[in-house]
Amino acid sequence: MDGHIGRISGPARVAETDEGIGLEELALAARNHGLPLEAMRDDVTPPGLHYVLTHYDIPAAAEGWELSVHGLVRTALTLGIDALRSFPAVTRRVTMECAGNGRARLSPRPVSQPWLVEAVGTADWTGVPLRVLLAEAEPAADAVEAVFTGADHGIERGVEQDYRRSLPLPVAIGDDPEVLVAYEMNGSPLPPQHGHPLRLVVPGWYGMAHVKWLRDIDLTATPFEGFQQAVAYRYRQSADEPGEAVTRIAPRALMIPPGFPDFMSRARVLRPGRVLLEGRAWSGRAPVTAVEVSTDDGRSWRAAELDPPDGHDWAWRRWRTSWNAAPGRYVLSVRAGDAEGHVQPLAQPWNRGGFGNNAVQRIPVLCLPPD
Ligand SMILES: Nc1nc2c(c(=O)[nH]1)N[C@H]1C(S)=C(S)[C@@H](COP(=O)(O)O)O[C@H]1N2
Numbered sequence: 175m176d177g178h179i180g181r182i183s184g185p186a187r188v189a190e191t192d193e194g195i196g197l198e199e200l201a202l203a204a205r206n207h208g209l210p211l212e213a214m215r216d217d218v219t220p221p222g223l224h225y226v227l228t229h230y231d232i233p234a235a236a237e238g239w240e241l242s243v244h245g246l247v248r249t250a251l252t253l254g255i256d257a258l259r260s261f262p263a264v265t266r267r268v269t270m271e272c273a274g275n276g277r278a279r280l281s282p283r284p285v286s287q288p289w290l291v292e293a294v295g296t297a298d299w300t301g302v303p304l305r306v307l308l309a310e311a312e313p314a315a316d317a318v319e320a321v322f323t324g325a326d327h328g329i330e331r332g333v334e335q336d337y338r339r340s341l342p343l344p345v346a347i348g349d350d351p352e353v354l355v356a357y358e359m360n361g362s363p364l365p366p367q368h369g370h371p372l373r374l375v376v377p378g379w380y381g382m383a384h385v386k387w388l389r390d391i392d393l394t395a396t397p398f399e400g401f402q403q404a405v406a407y408r409y410r411q412s413a414d415e416p417g418e419a420v421t422r423i424a425p426r427a428l429m430i431p432p433g434f435p436d437f438m439s440r441a442r443v444l445r446p447g448r449v450l451l452e453g454r455a456w457s458g459r460a461p462v463t464a465v466e467v468s469t470d471d472g473r474s475w476r477a478a479e480l481d482p483p484d485g486h487d488w489a490w491r492r493w494r495t496s497w498n499a500a501p502g503r504y505v506l507s508v509r510a511g512d513a514e515g516h517v518q519p520l521a522q523p524w525n526r527g528g529f530g531n532n533a534v535q536r537i538p539v540l541c542l543p544p545d
């Protein structure tokens with residue numbers, strides 16, 4: 175499972191690759207999928223091309239779905255979809271990225287969904303701000319977290335459980351970013367794989383926080399210690415340290431691979447002359463301020479042109495530059511930096527779960543001799 179971190183033995187040894195684990199990874203990779211990088215041409219990811227990550231099975235969305243808001247509140251709420259739709263709707267453009275994006279490049283490779291760099295997508299999400307629902311419910315003074323439960327479940331470490339994650343109350347009721355209880359994606363009801371009929375959208379946070387098939391919100395007096403919070407989704411080097419929680423998205427820029435593929439040489443092939451290099455950049459921590467491109471495998475860098483802010487503060491931004499390609503072999507890279515000074519590293523930030531690996535993308539390119 176994404177965040178299934180119990181089966182590797184630390185940086186000094188390679189990951190286990192027995193048949194059972196190999197098949198588990200194949201099963202995950204067969205049900206989930208990434209964004210074809212050429213889909214970064216679009217501001218909003220076209221239907222069906224947004225990445226998908228489900229840990230368990232997609233639950234049936236029965237008629238009469240209800241969201242319950244309870245626990246440390248003055249007024250417990252039970253809201254059907256029509257009741258949620260009767261609140262003023264807001265739409266936010268949000269880039270979502272799996273915390274495991276980049277995992278497949280790590281060495282040793284943590285055994286889990288083997289993303290290269292494609293676990294990302296951008297959608298217009300419509301729904302009700304969570305803070306509006308919580309204001310109706312009136313949290314008690316001693317509430318510290320909101321715990322969100324999805325309708326899907328499975329067994330983790332021998333214990334059957336629902337997919338469940340929490341947010342600190344200040345994040346849940348914050349207005350920047352504003353957390354949404356969403357019922358539409360790109361103007362249509364949520365598709366089954368993206369959480370139909372309800373999901374959480376937490377702008378700027380890695381995917382695991384955006385609980386799909388949302389059916390329950392519980393306000394609690396103590397921090398949630400469940401599997402997907404306290405065991406999975408922690409940055410740790412060894413199994414016995416508590417580690418740090420995985421929260422916001424580290425900056426990343428990606429390039430649409432130019433030219434066309436040659437699977438034998440694993441290089442992109444193109445012809446000499448001017449080549450448009452373009453892609454997207456994002457950060458869940460602070461606005462992206464700079465994007466740089468390298469054509470010599472990271473030895474030298476030059477600035478790319480970054481689109482100005484367009485009011486979608488939690489969505490990726492387009493960047494582009496042009497390159498005069500001469501015959502030869504190259505490795506193209508791109509890196510983003512944000513307003514808080516975070517810059518993408520050249521080397522992998524290794525951890526047991528393979529989270530937050532935002533090492534720069536490398537694209538081998540072969541530029542052919544002139545025709
Ligand atoms: N209920 C539930 N919510 C979930 C998950 C899940 O397995 N079950 N996966 C999480 C993870 S790890 C990610 S990366 C995102 C993926 O959202 P998407 O499939 O809509 O792109 O959903 C999150 N929400």
Ligand SMILES: [Mo]
Nearest residue numbers: 272273381382
């Ligand atoms: Mo994820």
